[in-house]
Amino acid sequence: MEQGRIRNFSIIAHIDHGKSTLADRILEVTEAVSAREMRDQLLDSMELERERGITIKAQAVRVSWKGHELNLIDTPGHVDFTYEVSRSLQACEGALLVVDAAQGIEAQTLANAYLAIENGLEIVPVVNKIDLPAADPDGTSVEVADLLGDDPTRVLRISAKTGIGVGDVLDAIVERVPPPAGDSAAPARALVFDSSYDQYRGVVAFVRMVDGSFSTREGLRTMATGTRFDAEELGYFSPTMTPVETLSAGEVGYVITGLKDVSLLRVGDTLTSVKQPASEPLPGYKDVKPMVFAGLFPTDSDEYPELRDALERLKLNDAALFYEPETSNALGFGFRCGFLGLLHMEIVRERLEREFDLDLLVTAPNVAYRVKEKNDVDFIEVHNPAEFPREVEEVEEPYVAASIIVPKEYVGAVMELNNERRGTFEKLEYLSPERVHLTYELPLAEIVLDYYDQLKSRTRGYASFDYDLAGFKLGNLVRVDVLVATEPVDALSLIVHRDFAYDRGRLLVEKLREEIPRQMFDVAIQAAIGARVIARETVKAKRKDVLAKCYGGDISRKRKLIENQKKGKKRMKQVGAVEVPQEAFLAVLNIGQGQKS
Amino acid sequence: MSAGVGSTEPVLSRAGAGARHLYVHLPFCAHRCGYCDFVTVVGRGGQHAAYVDALLRELELERASLADQVETIFLGGGTPTFTALPELLRLLEALPPAEDVTVEANPETVTPELAAALRSAGVTRVSLGAQTFKPELLQVLERVGGPDDVRRAVHHLRDAGFDNISLDLIYGIPGQSAADLDADLDGALALEPEHLSCYELEAKPGTRFTHAWGAELERQAEALEDYFERVVDRLTGAGYRWYETANFCRTDASGRDLRARHNLAYWLGRDYLGLGIGAVSTIEGLRLRNTPGLARYLGALAAGQLPEREVECLDEDVRARERVMLGLRLDEPLLVDGLRSALDPAGLERAEGLGLAVESNGSLTLTRRGRFLGGGVTAEILA
Numbered sequence: 001m002e003q004g005r006i007r008n009f010s011i012i013a014h015i016d017h018g019k020s021t022l023a024d025r026i027l028e029v030t031e032a033v034s035a036r037e038m039r040d041q042l043l044d045s046m047e048l049e050r051e052r053g054i055t056i057k058a059q060a061v062r063v064s065w066k067g068h069e070l071n072l073i074d075t076p077g078h079v080d081f082t083y084e085v086s087r088s089l090q091a092c093e094g095a096l097l098v099v100d101a102a103q104g105i106e107a108q109t110l111a112n113a114y115l116a117i118e119n120g121l122e123i124v125p126v127v128n129k130i131d132l133p134a135a136d137p138d139g140t141s142v143e144v145a146d147l148l149g150d151d152p153t154r155v156l157r158i159s160a161k162t163g164i165g166v167g168d169v170l171d172a173i174v175e176r177v178p179p180p181a182g183d184s185a186a187p188a189r190a191l192v193f194d195s196s197y198d199q200y201r202g203v204v205a206f207v208r209m210v211d212g213s214f215s216t217r218e219g220l221r222t223m224a225t226g227t228r229f230d231a232e233e234l235g236y237f238s239p240t241m242t243p244v245e246t247l248s249a250g251e252v253g254y255v256i257t258g259l260k261d262v263s264l265l266r267v268g269d270t271l272t273s274v275k276q277p278a279s280e281p282l283p284g285y286k287d288v289k290p291m292v293f294a295g296l297f298p299t300d301s302d303e304y305p306e307l308r309d310a311l312e313r314l315k316l317n318d319a320a321l322f323y324e325p326e327t328s329n330a331l332g333f334g335f336r337c338g339f340l341g342l343l344h345m346e347i348v349r350e351r352l353e354r355e356f357d358l359d360l361l362v363t364a365p366n367v368a369y370r371v372k373e374k375n376d377v378d379f380i381e382v383h384n385p386a387e388f389p390r391e392v393e394e395v396e397e398p399y400v401a402a403s404i405i406v407p408k409e410y411v412g413a414v415m416e417l418n419n420e421r422r423g424t425f426e427k428l429e430y431l432s433p434e435r436v437h438l439t440y441e442l443p444l445a446e447i448v449l450d451y452y453d454q455l456k457s458r459t460r461g462y463a464s465f466d467y468d469l470a471g472f473k474l475g476n477l478v479r480v481d482v483l484v485a486t487e488p489v490d491a492l493s494l495i496v497h498r499d500f501a502y503d504r505g506r507l508l509v510e511k512l513r514e515e516i517p518r519q520m521f522d523v524a525i526q527a528a529i530g531a532r533v534i535a536r537e538t539v540k541a542k543r544k545d546v547l548a549k550c551y552g553g554d555i556s557r558k559r560k561l562i563e564n565q566k567k568g569k570k571r572m573k574q575v576g577a578v579e580v581p582q583e584a585f586l587a588v589l590n591i592g593q594g595q596k597s
Numbered sequence: 598m599s600a601g602v603g604s605t606e607p608v609l610s611r612a613g614a615g616a617r618h619l620y621v622h623l624p625f626c627a628h629r630c631g632y633c634d635f636v637t638v639v640g641r642g643g644q645h646a647a648y649v650d651a652l653l654r655e656l657e658l659e660r661a662s663l664a665d666q667v668e669t670i671f672l673g674g675g676t677p678t679f680t681a682l683p684e685l686l687r688l689l690e691a692l693p694p695a696e697d698v699t700v701e702a703n704p705e706t707v708t709p710e711l712a713a714a715l716r717s718a719g720v721t722r723v724s725l726g727a728q729t730f731k732p733e734l735l736q737v738l739e740r741v742g743g744p745d746d747v748r749r750a751v752h753h754l755r756d757a758g759f760d761n762i763s764l765d766l767i768y769g770i771p772g773q774s775a776a777d778l779d780a781d782l783d784g785a786l787a788l789e790p791e792h793l794s795c796y797e798l799e800a801k802p803g804t805r806f807t808h809a810w811g812a813e814l815e816r817q818a819e820a821l822e823d824y825f826e827r828v829v830d831r832l833t834g835a836g837y838r839w840y841e842t843a844n845f846c847r848t849d850a851s852g853r854d855l856r857a858r859h860n861l862a863y864w865l866g867r868d869y870l871g872l873g874i875g876a877v878s879t880i881e882g883l884r885l886r887n888t889p890g891l892a893r894y895l896g897a898l899a900a901g902q903l904p905e906r907e908v909e910c911l912d913e914d915v916r917a918r919e920r921v922m923l924g925l926r927l928d929e930p931l932l933v934d935g936l937r938s939a940l941d942p943a944g945l946e947r948a949e950g951l952g953l954a955v956e957s958n959g960s961l962t963l964t965r966r967g968r969f970l971g972g973g974v975t976a977e978i979l980a
Contacts, residue, residue, distance in 0.1 A: 019859055173836055392666045520970050520974070543825075544823075544970065545969075546797075546968075546969070548843055549794075549796050550863075550923065550926065551860060552871060553871070553875070554877075555874070555879070555923070556884060559915070559919055562972065562975055562976050563976075565973070566979055569976060577951065
């Protein structure tokens with residue numbers, strides 16, 4: 001296909017605003033799939049995505065429309081994957097901005113729309129769900145046009161569900177989105193905007209050819225990580241895999257690499273030819289760093305090897321997942337895992353439990369800290385409160401730029417929440433007479449636990465929220481340790497702002513007193529900063545624990561009772577002489593941030 | 598270990614020494630008490646004779662499982678003394694002779710005639726279900742008799758010449774105060790029994806009693822916590838030996854061992870043969886439980902067959918574990934030789950560290966506090 005007849009675009013939309021439905025309808029209208037073959041939400045291939053209404057892994061589908069080749073590049077729909085979204089957008093020249101006619105613009109739409117504008121994309125605004133009774137196509141069109149500085153009459157009005165206006169959308173893509181501009185004669189450069197792992201074929205790279213072309217079996221190289229491989233197969237999705245001999249400038253497709261490790265081929269990297277390499281990679285490659293960390297431990301310590309294998313397999317498909325072995329004195333052998341954000345953590349955890357049938361204990365998440373110890377010059381990065389030095393010269397913690405859109409009557413509630421979470425107000429703007437866009441700077445640590453839940457409950461579910469990492473800043477942070485019967489329990493240590501240390505410590509020991517069953521001796525539970533105890537509770541010793549009677553007729557039953565008691569003990573984690581149930585380690589998750597909840 | 602059903606073969610057809618302890622279950626009761634979860638049958642006066650026939654038939658079929666010389670016989674229930682007296686006596690007469698023959702009795706069933714008849718039929722020991730001396734609490738337990746029945750029964754038994762009487766007490770009854778418990782202990786001690794069994798009331802899941810009183814017991818749980826200590830303190834203070842978790846005996850000036858000999862056989866892991874519905878036998882690594890169904894039991898034996906039985910094979914490991922579990926209920930040291938595989942060294946070390954158990958010279962003993970926490974300590978120590 002000549003370059004001038006190619007259009008590459010993606011769809012930007014908030015969850016439930018109709019991205020997947022529109023994608024399905026486009027496939028149907030362009031006859032890429034027959035109605036009979038049509039399966040709802042075709043692009044969302046993973047079960048988990050379907051349930052959560054989100055898309056984790058981008059794919060690209062090629063369709064034909066009036067003599068043009070249209071490549072629809074799917075983008076992940078959540079804040080944790082901002083970087084992946086930006087790479088997908090970089091592979092396009094245009095984007096459909098889809099907004100629900102009843103809901104209006106949401107924080108996430110805004111974030112991704114700005115991302116698209118920054119990437120220089122032509123934005124085609126679309127108001128969806130105009131057939132709904134609660135729809136306000138006029139109002140929403142004005143809101144969207146204002147955002148883009150566009151004319152409201154250029155906003156397309158459609159119903160992806162019924163198919164109204166979908167043909168107009170395709171026409172608008174052909175008319176408004178420019179064709180790709182790459183140089184087909186230059187040394188080959190292709191942007192890797194996503195990858196996935198197939199157990200038979202290895203890593204599959206999703207690429208946008210920018211310059212030159214690739215041929216099947218050609219030797220290729222990644223420019224940032226330097227990985228070399230032969231292109232075993234080139235092709236595109238239509239929506240099934242369709243092999244081709246060459247991929248040329250402007251086209252979107254896949255490369256089967258035969259690589260066995262997804263980390264060898266990072267999203268954002270540039271692929272070039274070994275024989276005739278490009279001199280400069282494409283701009284924008286970042287090594288994404290996990291910011292949220294948690295310990296993952298098998299509930300049954302015998303399952304450690306299974307957990308290791310499962311993480312290895314997940315990592316094949318998820319380059320952003322980080323893990324390293326961790327040994328906890330309380331929880332035994334497990335892994336400290338790093339995630340892009342909370343949703344990413346939730347997804348990994350659910351996949352481990354569901355797809356690998358593992359029973360996991362996940363410790364409270366924490367963020368990455370940069371710590372300078374006394375008499376040291378360099379900062380070190382700490383991912384685990386248990387490794388946080390007790391004597392620190394300086395600590396820095398990650399901050400986020402948070403964007404919250406909310407009906408105006410909830411502005412007060414949001415401000416109150418953000419103040420409690422050490423937020424700094426930056427900006428307030430009216431999107432419409434009713435809706436307000438608030439911008440705050442917040443420590444990431446303050447949003448990893450229950451911020452989103454709190455935000456939703458205090459705004460009756462109306463608030464939408466997005467954030468972007470905004471670098472590290474100095475913080476007045478201390479490490480609070482928990483001691484059970486004078487033994488420090490590493491898995492319960494937390495890093496907290498000095499002002500909240502007392503409240504959090506007290507709530508935590510109270511919670512633990514409820515969770516730790518009575519033992520054969522008194523158990524003191526203490527929270528301490530260094531050697532200074534800031535809170536204390538006691539679990540009183542049991543005074544009796546016997547089977548009342550045991551005669552010839554019930555020896556078997558009594559033996560089983562004792563054996564079950566033994567099994568129960570084995571399920572508990574041993575902290576010194578104290579048996580601590582697994583649930584107790586989640587106590588730290590349930591104490592909120594030390595304020596009202 | 599495996600459990601199966603359907604063995605109708607005699608336990609012992611091979612050449613073993615045979616069990617020296619015999620249990621006979623007499624399930625008949627006037628009334629089923631709410632807290633009871635034993636195999637019992639209410640009324641059925643017409644079936645007592647048939648039942649005794651069946652017992653004797655079963656004994657005959659299992660005779661090879663018994664040793665030539667039987668040491669102890671225990672008639673439990675149910676209410677053995679509720680069985681029609683002629684039938685009870687016919688049974689006692691047909692049983693092999695033994696050094697210790699104990700019969701369980703409800704106080705209100707003990708008349709001077711019954712006491713004398715039991716005595717002359719060779720019964721050496723009677724275990725009376727007193728439970729409590731407070732009428733309101735007896736009502737909670739749905740016991741038929743009153744406190745005076747207990748006193749009368751003891752006198753009748755003494756008059757008939759019994760010099761080995763045991764009283765059962767239950768504590769932790771809904772509504773029972775600490776003072777009530779003290780009064781019960783005083784009431785029992787005043788009767789100078791040779792032996793006392795004191796059980797905390799178990800509200801077993803599914804019983805009518807738990808349905809009625811479960812919530813009340815939960816509320817009382819904290820207050821009841823020191824009742825066990827109270828019982829032990831009071832009885833050991835009165836000179837009784839706390840020889841098993843729930844059992845106490847007088848230390849006789851004549852040097853007589855007044856522990857319950859039959860039950861001691863269970864706690865020492867000896868073999869025993871059980872006859873009757875729901876009765877359990879443990880012989881040479883096999884544990885068999887007779888069908889609890891009266892009709893099925895009677896039917897099988899009327900046809901000259903052994904009743905249906907659940908079979909459990911006790912391998913070396915299970916037997917060792919049971920020896921530890923049962924042995925640690927006793928006040929005498931448990932010889933650990935041969936039981937090592939059943940012990941968890943780390944758990945044992947923790948228990949010792951907490952002052953709950955002591956191991957020395959190849960024997961294991963629980964400390965006083967260890968005995969109050971005996972269940973938990975055993976779970977700790979067992980491999």
